[in-house]
Amino acid sequence: MSILNIEHLQKSYGDTHILHDINISIDEGDFLVLVGPSGCGKSTLLNCIAGLEPISGGQISIAGRDVTGVSPKDRDIAMVFQSYALYPTMSVAKNITFGMRVRGVDKATQEAKLAEVARQLQIEPLLNRKPGQLSGGQRQRVAMGRALVRDPKLFLFDEPLSNLDAKLRVSMRTEIKKLHQDLNASIVYVTHDQIEAMTLATKIVVMKAGVIQQIGTPSEIYNRPANMFVADFMGSPAMNLIPARVSRHDGTTRIEIDREGGAPLVLSDPNVGDLPGEIVMGVRPEDIHEATGDAHLPQAAQHAGGEVLIDVVEPAGADTFAVTRLGGTPVTARLRAETVVRPKQAFPLAFDLSKVSYFSPKDGERLN
Known part of the structure; x- marks a missing residue:
């Protein structure tokens, strides 16, 4: 009732x-x-x-x-x-x-x-x-x-x-x-x-x-x-909102993100359909992992990542927060407490694309 x-x-x-x-x-x-x-x-x-x-x-x-x-x-x-x-x-x-x-x-x-x-x-x-x-x-x-x-x-x-x-x-x-x-x-x-x-x-x-x-x-x-x-x-830390470009290659959506000090980071997402050329990729800090190749990584993150330059490291007891810049904006990764990560060094990160949200940069509405 x-x-x-x-x-x-x-x-x-x-x-x-x-x-x-x-x-x-x-x-x-x-x-x-x-x-x-x-x-x-x-x-x-x-x-x-x-x-x-x-x-x-x-x-x-x-x-x-x-x-x-x-x-x-x-x-x-x-x-x-x-x-x-x-x-x-x-x-x-x-x-x-x-x-x-x-x-x-x-x-x-x-x-x-x-x-x-x-x-x-x-x-x-x-x-x-x-x-x-x-x-x-x-x-x-x-x-x-x-x-x-x-x-x-x-x-x-x-x-x-x-x-x-x-x-x-x-x-x-x-x-x-x-x-x-x-x-x-x-x-x-x-x-x-x-x-x-x-x-x-x-x-x-x-x-x-x-x-x-x-x-x-x-x-x-x-x-x-x-x-x-x-x-x-909603969320603390908030969802990372990263400007990105989209293209299609062999039936897969390619997400290209500008990366400081190097070539753009390219992620391939086979599970998403047509997206406009410019998007904002939303990913929660806990869905960004250390790209170790270990079996504990979600399958959707095992082949979607690359090295990034770490700006700030924030130990928080049960977690370690690592902050980098992608697409010209700060991006926070919520890593395991025992992860060895240092500021001003390159560090491999992997994105769990099964958890990613895509938004329109024009009106902010969800696209997937």
């Missing part, structure tokens, strides 16, 4: 268009993440779903009910804000049960819901404290608890982890994912952090300037980006 359906949504402030023809549908139990750079419209879209912002056109349905003109309190949603929005003079317990008290829920139900949520979030020892006595992570748990007792049709999270330090963000991310799995909750989650998007989502919406660039699973977004914006935005 579709829990959220957005059709042709438009949002404008006067003559300024913020959201352009937004169409999204998610099923019950989905974890939808809206991701994109600051100013792309993702928080505005969340506020439109919540009813905090009126829309300029289109329709929003929640659990099959048209809520386009319905007030936020009647949409059967619960929202967790970036700022926590806790009442400083109330205890944790009263913050969590406040909404139920306002709606006239009987005391026994309030206490049962409070006990259940406190156990789920492991905040039983905090129930008598005030928000000022809590850490950032504890406050975020309380804000989540206040949403969970509502048992709504749809949870909305507006960058809930952005105020936390890096280590706490990772642990809270795990807790949110576990809660989703345990409750089978339907969630719409806004973030600018693509790592959060990849780890939490069952479905991702990538946005830019109020326009949806791609909707898909984390795997689809990562492995088959629809355009160069998605390719560059």
